Amino acid sequence: MAQLYFIYSTMGGGKSLELLKTAHIYExxxxxxxxxxxxxxxxxxxxxxxxxxGKIVARIGLEKDAWLIERVNCYDLAIQxxxxxxxxxxAQFLTEPVVLDxxxxxxxxxxxxxxxxxxxxxxxxxxxxxRALLLYADKIQELKAVCYYCDRKATMNMRLQNGRPVFExxxxxxGGSVGDAIESEITYVPVCRKxxxxxxxxxxxxx
Ligand SMILES: [Zn+2]
Numbered sequence: 001m002a003q004l005y006f007i008y009s010t011m012g013g014g015k016s017l018e019l020l021k022t023a024h025i026y027e028x029x030x031x032x033x034x035x036x037x038x039x040x041x042x043x044x045x046x047x048x049x050x051x052x053x054g055k056i057v058a059r060i061g062l063e064k065d066a067w068l069i070e071r072v073n074c075y076d077l078a079i080q081x082x083x084x085x086x087x088x089x090x091a092q093f094l095t096e097p098v099v100l101d102x103x104x105x106x107x108x109x110x111x112x113x114x115x116x117x118x119x120x121x122x123x124x125x126x127x128x129x130x131r132a133l134l135l136y137a138d139k140i141q142e143l144k145a146v147c148y149y150c151d152r153k154a155t156m157n158m159r160l161q162n163g164r165p166v167f168e169x170x171x172x173x174x175g176g177s178v179g180d181a182i183e184s185e186i187t188y189v190p191v192c193r194k195x196x197x198x199x200x201x202x203x204x205x206x207x
Contacts, residue, residue, distance in 0.1 A: 002110045003139055004103055004113050004115070004136060004139075005113065005114040006115050006130075006133035006134065006137035006139070006141070007140075007141045007142075008119040008142060008143070009119075009143035009144070010154045010155065010157050010191075011157050011177045011188040011189065011190050012145055012154075012177050012188075012189075013154070013190065016057060016089055018143060019116045020058050022114065023035060023087055026084055031083075031084035032081060032082070032083040032084050033083055033084065033086070033087055034077060035065070035067065035086075035087050036066055036067050036087070036089070037066040037068065037069065037088070038069055038090040039068045040070075040090065040093040040172055040174065041089075041174060052067060052068055053065050053067060053068065059177070066089065070098075073101075074098065074101055075105055078109055082111075083111060085112050085113075086105060086111055086114070087114050087116070088116065088117075089116050089117070090117055091115035091116055091117030091129050092118040092129045092130045093127065093129055094115070094133070095128060096131075099115075099136055103136050117133070118130065118157060119134070120156060121157065122157050122159035122171075123167060123171070124196070127171070145190045148190055148195075149192075149195045153192060154190030154191055155192060156190070157188050157189070157191070158189050158190075158191045158195075159173070159186060159187075160186070160187045160188070160189060174186070175187050175188055176188075177189075
């Protein structure tokens with residue numbers, strides 16, 4: 001029996017690396033994997049209006065092409081390609097109907113689907129895709145990351161705008177991650193709850 005998995009972590013938790021590793025293991029055994037990512041991850045996507053293919057990139061330098069899930073029908077592709085496994089990156093950006101399509105792939109086609117993504121946004125609310133996956137996934141797993149400022153486990157993502165923590169704004173505003181080569185006005189750091197709360201309090205005092 002195939003299952004629907006949700007593997008989540010904060011920024012910098014190695015989700016894309018874990019996904020590419022899983023794809024590599026399947027491919028080494030001559031098995032087929034179908035890869036999806038989101039057009040909302042504008043860091044690497046080819047955003048030509050007719051593009052259907054984006055990229056999954058791990059910071060240590062690995063990358064693979066992946067279907068842009070918003071621009072194709074994942075259920076039809078699963079029927080067409082009959083993969084041994086489906087891997088989805090940036091799963092926080094999925095809509096609930098697409099999560100339900102992925103669940104149908106698991107239940108009706110008996111193909112395992114593994115979704116990798118963030119759980120909470122920079123305001124510490126669930127993303128739509130993460131919420132749906134927490135509700136519908138058979139297995140939920142956390143990849144651990146370490147707080148940027150101390151050694152506690154990171155459970156939250158903090159948005160920095162020009163280097164300063166911000167706690168209000170649009171939910172989806174793609175930026176770099178600390179350590180990325182990409183120069184960006186917006187960056188994200190993984191933080192523990194204690195550091196997040198402390199920065200938030202300081203931001204409120206400043207206002
Ligand atoms: Zn901390």
